[in-house]
């Protein structure tokens with residue numbers, strides 16, 4: 138039985154990043170991807186934060202097909218028939234490579250081609266069905282009739298990770314801990330995008346929405362500008378969606394979202410070029426699986442490394458960083474000639490020193506905090522309503538603005554004890 142150094146299940150960003158770093162050390166690596174090509178089954182909203190990973194990626198992303206540098210941030214609260222938005226831009230975002238929009242079908246494929254040039258076997262259209270065991274140690278994978286033996290299996294198989302589950306490292310899915318995302322890529326000319334989003338060539342905008350976009354359910358909407366397309370989508374908590382009465386389909390939410398005045402004008406004249414749907418881990422730190430076992434390491438979404446911070450979703454830089462740190466751990470294990478749990482524990486120790494587990498830990502209470510319908514219905518309705526009342530000038534005399542505002546806030550419940558308590562708990566997030 139010939140063993141290679143590592144077999145990686147899943148050719149997403151975490152699996153490919155792991156393979157890249159192993160290939161740099163001339164390790165024998167095989168990546169098995171069930172999609173037609175890496176990127177074909179991968180979905181993101183699409184913004185990749187580069188700052189957190191800049192010190193560890195080396196030359197891996199040199200020449201990467203980034204779409205636009207995000208220099209404009211917009212957040213919108215969507216009421217039933219009105220909205221309020223914050224529009225932010227800053228020189229710091231223009232002068233650094235803070236974050237870029239990407240399209241995974243191009244990005245992951247590009248990275249896999251770079252890997253193939255480095256001698257890595259990337260095998261598409263193959264689904265790994267099972268793990269191979271020798272006693273209590275994982276020694277490879279089975280894909281159809283094929284068996285691949287390796288010193289370490291890297292489970293980079295995404296959010297539902299059957300590999301981590303089969304290895305006994307991950308609990309079965311609970312609807313509360315997951316959301317479903319659907320996304321459309323809509324083609325628009327570069328000039329239209331620049332004009333409509335008020336950005337220069339190669340500059341982009343990230344726009345997030347909460348409120349009516351999910352009809353008050355946990356979740357939100359997103360719009361990212363690419364070079365000649367925009368990525369428009371919604372994310373909804375699976376528990377909230379299944380409990381909603383009367384029931385509502387996600388595609389109906391998407392249609393309503395696109396019909397809104399705020400969105401319709403931005404995508405007017407565009408044509409749909411891609412449609413996708415995917416699950417997102419939402420449990421944050423509390424949903425992380427056991428990260429390693431004898432002969433196995435779990436990375437990226439498979440491990441639960443995704444963070445919904447309310448104002449942004451982060452998962453891709455966690456996937457890349459965990460893939461790279463997994464590779465470093467395999468390299469150490471090879472030096473020690475020991476692939477047991479004891480040696481592979483260095484993976485978790487290293488993750489704890491980096492933003493991956495630090496940020497996830499810091500934000501460990503966010504998912505509990507966001508498990509509150511007020512953020513998706515009460516506030517997104519109340520603030521636009523308040524602005525509407527302030528800005529409406531009718532036949533009635535207006536009165537003093539301060540007193541008016543105070544009375545309206547009291548009447549809407551914004552100054553109630555319940556709301557102040559919510560504000561107070563925000564400090565723990």
Ligand SMILES: Cc1cc2nc3c(=O)[nH]c(=O)nc-3n(C[C@H](O)[C@H](O)[C@H](O)COP(=O)(O)OP(=O)(O)OC[C@H]3O[C@@H](n4cnc5c(N)ncnc54)[C@H](O)[C@@H]3O)c2cc1C
Pocket residue numbers: 146147148149150151152169170171172175176178179180181182183184185186263264265266293294295296299317318319320370371372414415416417436437438439442443450451452453454456
């Ligand atoms: C709608 C949406 C919006 C998002 N927005 C953002 C965002 O703006 N910014 C951000 O940073 N993150 C975002 N995320 C999260 C981010 O996309 C993920 O965290 C990231 O893709 C995880 O990468 P990964 O490599 O771990 O997993 P994936 O990219 O899911 O890769 C897993 C791979 O494993 C393959 N696979 C699975 N099972 C098998 C098997 N048995 N055999 C072989 N291959 C297998 C799959 O085909 C897939 O290619 C978003 C996610 C969604 C769904």
